[in-house]
Amino acid sequence: MIKQLSPDAATVRKLPDQRWQIAIAQADQVKAIAQATKLSPLLAQVLLNRGINSPEQAQRFLHPETEVLTSPLDDFTDLPLSLELLINAINQRQKIAICGDYDADGMTSTALLLRALRTLGAQVDYAIPSRMSEGYGINQRIVEEFYDEGVKLILTVDNGIAAHQPIARARELGVAVIITDHHDLPPTLPDANAILNPKLIATTSPYRGVAGVGVAYILAISLAQSLGKTYELGNSLLELFTLGTIADLAPLTGVNRRWVRQGLQLLPKSKLAGVQALIQVTGLSGAKQMKPEAIGFRLGPRINAVGRLADPQIVIELLTTDDDGEALERAMQCEQINKQRQQLCEQIEQEAIAIVEDAINQTANGLASPFAPPTKGRVLVVVQPGWHHGVIGIVASRLVERYGVPVFIGTYEDEAQTHIRGSARSIPEFNVFDALQFCSDLLGRFGGHRAAGGFSLEASNLEALRSRLQTFAHQCLQPEHLKPLVVIDTQATVEQLDLSLYAQIDALHPCGIENPDPVFWSANVRICEQKRIGKGHIKLVVTQDDAITEARKFTAIAWRWGDYYPLPSHLDLAYRLRTNDWNGEISLELELVGARKPSAIAAVTFLLNGRTYTCEELKHSAGRQLRIRNDQGKELIVQQGQKVATLNEAQREPTSVDICKPPYYAVVKAASEAIDSANGKLGFV
Structure with missing residues (x-):
């Protein structure tokens, strides 16, 4: 007896709930760029997706060292004055102090300027505020301690652009201040002697995207050039620049791309x-x-x-x-x-x-919930006692990746639970800094930019903050925005993937923010093997084939996809290319970033002799194909017009079976009737 099940009764395997954004193919431009650069058409399309629209632009991108740079003295208006202040302090043996920050950008910036200034003959020390007790940026305590120690010149690195009161106090004490920072500009600037910030220079400048460590590097190199001591600095500063720039997720464009490319060559030695x-x-x-x-x-x-x-x-x-x-x-x-x-x-x-x-x-069951779930509230606000606020920003990023909505996460700073400090991470359509400004009357301190921010508030304002953020989210987010976004460059077949293509990707490096690693997608990929590994990851063997010919197989890794195990037997996959060096043998692997049900497949679930089966139909170049799975994980692949089918079982090599013999004939006949009944088609067998 055959009984077709309704979709609600079917066992549905969970997949990442994503939205795919696939770049539009541009065949004519791809051909021109591929011919000019000798790159694969796949990578020519990647360059087009990065805004590189001509062979000439492509050549400049691939060879950034050929670009003629403007002098930073011309682009940073206060750089000449900054050099004058530093040279005077060095010549007069005045004490210089650096105020850094406690993230990778701030610490590499601090180390870079310490090494440079000491090499150039300066008397220099540093201080970094306490993350736990003081928070971000230069403060009045640090200024007054510097003054008591006889400091005559303060350099801020990766902070200071909004520190009006501490800098005013320094000037009041007769201490000169040079701000080096890269964060967004406040409505009014502090009263420093000089300010170096790429947000103050032309948007067309190659220095526009530097992080705090980039500003420090420009200042150090310019100072060494002014003193005629460039040779003394060597290449160590470029290594620190590279570490800080990548760790701070600065855009790998302009001089960042050029200098990071050089720095990456230096780091191994x-x-x-x-x-x-x-x-x-x-x-x-x-x-x-x-x-x-x-x-x-x-x-x-x-x-x-x-x-x-x-x-x-x-x-x-x-x-x-x-x-x-x-x-x-x-x-x-x-x-x-x-x-x-x-x-x-x-x-x-x-x-x-x-x-x-x-x-x-709770919401699904009609019960009251302490806060709206992601799809309803369009933003998550999660606050718990006992969490370490030094790491909650990382957790916020992971929750954004999982739920696809902006996340504001916080913890209480005191045992009485009266004060909250938090971090925020976002999706492209939601501006964190604008959201915090929208809630400014409910907050204490706050700051950040489009993608991330930090904030503090009285615990009594928490529910009001949650409501206000939901109001803001409903103003700028539509339901279709509430899924993690996978940005894909172009479609590839598994047969196009090889080490030669991977080697060509090296020409696009360094990849990172605003120049991401290429993401490809392949249709109807077969999962040959899969297993859980580590803490919530899946390792797979995949191929792209039909019942007649079999393509090469690749190992793939799906980080943090343990909740989706086991994955269905066939999927459209989005991935980056990686290599694995094992015992001197280099192999190509796929790093999965997206998965979806193949759009060409229609699925139904049916019962046969008390057992549940799921059947999927694929329109293939060789004709129609059925894939039938039972509740024990066995899968039968049947090609129209063929008497021999492929049987897949976990942990075993595929075997061939005759579908004219029991029990396969009855299963295939039942599957054909079920899927044709559901889709109004003629019989399969």
């Missing part, structure tokens, strides 16, 4: 003891080349972890020492602190997910 020690403890020793992801996922997090959980002095000493023993000791401290950071993030993330899922379930 770094002359800095601290960098070599960090490379050693992160398992990157022996690497012939360094990719941005090595910094973004290996070196950068270990630097950032210290600023989040411990004393930034550890990183400053790591990056300024020339003693190998001290460098290794500091690098090991970074490693241990990063492990602590990972554990905290995992714990807080799981607790936050449990809170959100409980709200979703």
